[in-house]
Amino acid sequence: MKTFDFRRAVSVDDAIRSVVETGGSYLAGGTNLVDLMKNGVLQPSALVDVRRLGLTSVVSTDTGGVRIGAGVTNSALANHPLIRRQYPVLSHAILSGATTQLRNMATVGGNLLQRTRCPYFMQTEFDRCNKRMAGSGCAAFDGFNREHALFGGSEQCVATNPSDMAVALAILDAVVHVQGPDGARSIPIADFFTLPGDAPDRENCLEPAELITAVELPPSAFAAHSWYLKLRDRHSYAFALVSAAVGVELIDGVIVSAAVALGGVAPRPWRVPAAEAALIGRRPEDAVLRRAGEQAMAGARPLSQNAFKVQLGRSAVHRALARALGTGGEARP
Incomplete structure (x- = not known):
């Protein structure tokens, strides 16, 4: 691992100032960042510790939503009474990811910023990865691409976003609050993640030295009928081949609002308006x-090894909706 400077920030302003001065990176739980440093994928000149900034509260907002500090651990968030009561799909998604030990360390802000698990990015032995080395090519196109994107990729990159939490946040219309050298701003989750296009090294819209301070959830109509389903090669500590977060609102037996998002299939959580439209105004x-599941995968562009994910995605959406509505034959968590 390359030698680096280490600073412990005492305030948000101090953290931002330190990153500007050093050109370094923020350190919270470190569950992804430290691994990348050990592998030589990332070599920051400095780490600025933001674990003591007081960004660890989960509180109700005046509008009936919830504001979550960026330093809240995944375990604390998944088990918080407000989240379990008002946003059970978020709790379920978080508990589907990683191990208990990692969830105890990983933070909300860090989860949103975790990097892809594409092996060509994660291992420096491979010399073709546009994320690590601009212009070197994307080895996944003619290499191992079983786990890669069906939507949103480009000729530069077909890696997927690995976050479970972010898929649930996508159907909850979360807002990400950040602060940087030019002040504070709020970013809808739909605008937070970027597609690779011609700049695959950039995965979100954060500007240099911007720090995530909180994630805010508006009131949700999906508490009674929501589900997160993760399909993977093994039951624990595996990233999604395909996942689905769904929420529906029922009035008099008719679906009046719905949200569907996919994970494991795109460079960002993949919200699917066509699947939502297939549900609204209809009885469940x-x-x-099943029609919603079909619409969710419309337009998929499989690579040489991942066409199986198309049917997997259809089934994931169908099963998640059935469970959310209590017709899937399995107990709710």
């Missing part, structure tokens, strides 16, 4: 749920 019959 099995044929309607």
Whole structure:
């Protein structure tokens, strides 16, 4: 690992100032960043510790939503009474990821900033990865691409976003609050993540030295009918081949609002308006749920090894909706 400077910030302003001065990176839980440093993928000149900034509260907002400090650990968030009561899909998504030990360290802000697990990015032995070395090419196109994107990729990169939490946040219309050298701003989750296009090294819209301070959730109508389903090669500590976060609102037996997002299939959480439209105004019959699954995967562009994920995605959305509505034959968490 390359030698680096270490600073412990005492305030948000101090943290931002330190990153500006050193050109370094923020350190919270470090569950992804430290691994990348050990592998030589990232070599920051400095780490600025932001674990003591007081960004660890989960509180109700005046509008009936919840504001979550960026330093809240994944375990604390998943088990918080406000989240379990008002946003159970978020709790379920977080508990689907990593191990208990990692969730005890990983933070909300860090989860949003974790990097792709594409092996060509994670291992410096590979010399073709546009994320690490601009212009070197994307080895996944003609190499191992079983786990890669069906949507949103480009000729420069077809890696997927690994976050479970972010997929749930996508259907909850979360807002990410950040602060940087030019002040504070609020970013809708739909605008936070970027597609690779011609700049695959950039995965979100944060400007240099901007720090995530909180994530805010508006009131949700999906508390009674939501689900997160993660399909993977093994039951624990594996990233999603495909995941689905769904939420529906029922009035008099009719779906009046719905949200569907996919994970494991794109460089960002993949919200699917066509699947939502297939649900709204209809009764939750099995044929309607299956149609939503079909719409969720419309336009998929499989690579040489991941066409199986198309059917997996259809099934994931159908099953998640069935469970959210209590028709899937399995107990809710």
